Amino acid sequence: MSGNKKRLLSGLQPSGELTIGNYCGGINQFLQYQEQYDSFLFVPDMHAITVPQNDPIKVKERIRRFANLYLACGLNPDRCTFFIQSEVPAHNQLAWILECHTYMGELSRMTQFKDKSSKYNNIGCGLFTYPVLMAADIILYDANVVPVGADQKQHVELARDIVKRMNGKYGSSCPGGQLFVEPTPLIAKVGARIKDLQDPLKKMSKSAENPMGSIYLLDDDATIKKKINRAVTDNDGKIWFDEEAKPGISNLITLYAALSKTPIEDVINRFNGMERYGDLKKEVIDVVQSVLQPVRDEYYRLEKSDYVDKVLDRGRDRAKEIASKKYELISSIVGFGR
Numbered sequence: 001m002s003g004n005k006k007r008l009l010s011g012l013q014p015s016g017e018l019t020i021g022n023y024c025g026g027i028n029q030f031l032q033y034q035e036q037y038d039s040f041l042f043v044p045d046m047h048a049i050t051v052p053q054n055d056p057i058k059v060k061e062r063i064r065r066f067a068n069l070y071l072a073c074g075l076n077p078d079r080c081t082f083f084i085q086s087e088v089p090a091h092n093q094l095a096w097i098l099e100c101h102t103y104m105g106e107l108s109r110m111t112q113f114k115d116k117s118s119k120y121n122n123i124g125c126g127l128f129t130y131p132v133l134m135a136a137d138i139i140l141y142d143a144n145v146v147p148v149g150a151d152q153k154q155h156v157e158l159a160r161d162i163v164k165r166m167n168g169k170y171g172s173s174c175p176g177g178q179l180f181v182e183p184t185p186l187i188a189k190v191g192a193r194i195k196d197l198q199d200p201l202k203k204m205s206k207s208a209e210n211p212m213g214s215i216y217l218l219d220d221d222a223t224i225k226k227k228i229n230r231a232v233t234d235n236d237g238k239i240w241f242d243e244e245a246k247p248g249i250s251n252l253i254t255l256y257a258a259l260s261k262t263p264i265e266d267v268i269n270r271f272n273g274m275e276r277y278g279d280l281k282k283e284v285i286d287v288v289q290s291v292l293q294p295v296r297d298e299y300y301r302l303e304k305s306d307y308v309d310k311v312l313d314r315g316r317d318r319a320k321e322i323a324s325k326k327y328e329l330i331s332s333i334v335g336f337g338r
């Protein structure tokens with residue numbers, strides 16, 4: 001499975017239902033690279049409780065739904081190590097050590113913390129320190145690359161800063177002077193920041209209040225059609241690409257390009273100057289439906305079996321072996337124990 005390949009790792013947190021934004025920025029990116037690297041994909045369930053979750057049963061159901069959805073989207077379980085974060089205790093253990101090597105100022109600068117914390121009255125410490133847990137997720141497996149959407153770039157860069165700091169402080173005790181590997185974010189050229197269909201100035205989000213703004217991976221064809229037909233555009237009446245002047249139309253063009261795997265310039269040329277928004281919307285509906293229909297079919301097939309458990313058991317065992325070795329090394333290097 002591994003050989004001399006470099007390592008790739010990514011995850012999508014089960015804090016809400018997966019959207020077409022997560023597909024374009026996260027899953028699609030992962031699928032594109034999964035065979036090229038020694039790939040790790042996991043369900044970061046411990047991240048999900050950084051925002052309030054009122055029903056633990058729903059959290060559990062969602063973790064399973066995410067796992068089946070990854071498979072339905074095309075994750076290759078024979079090539080990837082696929083697991084659930086909370087089943088590998090080293091994530092938590094390493095996060096503590098990294099927290100003690102991360103500055104409050106660094107975490108205060110995280111834009112996602114600023115956005116999310118403005119929505120709640122009582123903010124848990126976990127929301128503040130969550131990028132450190134994410135750094136532990138990446139660092140434990142010596143991941144070289146991390147495919148994510150644009151909103152996660154800052155977190156991967158923080159992980160990289162922590163790695164440099166830890167290598168500077170403890171690297172001399174390790175072979176090659178390097179304790180950890182510096183990770184690089186892999187960001188899609190197109191589709192790294194899909195916008196909300198009802199408010200195209202905001203990113204499409206799993207936790208959006210208005211479900212009309214997000215297309216969920218399990219939405220049926222009629223719902224997809226309704227949501228795209230009602231997507232907010234503008235009164236200009238001409239189709240051209242300008243994310244500032246025409247955010248709604250540009251978002252639809254981006255969605256089309258990302259899902260049809262067509263270079264954005266070709267898509268822009270194709271639609272440029274056309275006058276009927278309905279025609280553009282129809283094409284976007286077609287492409288979204290054609291991507292999601294097989295995912296849905298496969299998901300409902302997998303849901304009836306226990307296949308995912310077999311894959312996750314195997315993934316957990318491999319992840320645990322690698323992660324616990326790494327944790328033991330770092331724990332002895334920082335001086336823990338007898």
Ligand code: TYM
Pocket residue numbers: 009010011012013014021022023024025026027044047133134137138146147148149150151152191192193194195203204205
């Ligand atoms: P999460 O769960 O918020 O998002 C999962 C992936 O989807 C991308 N994404 C988007 N891409 C394009 N347009 C959008 N509107 C959009 N919204 C989200 C995200 O950038 C991400 O790639 N902290 C991470 C999960 C995580 C992780 C990790 C990722 C935990 N540990 C280690 C990589 C490596 C998160 O909350 O992503």
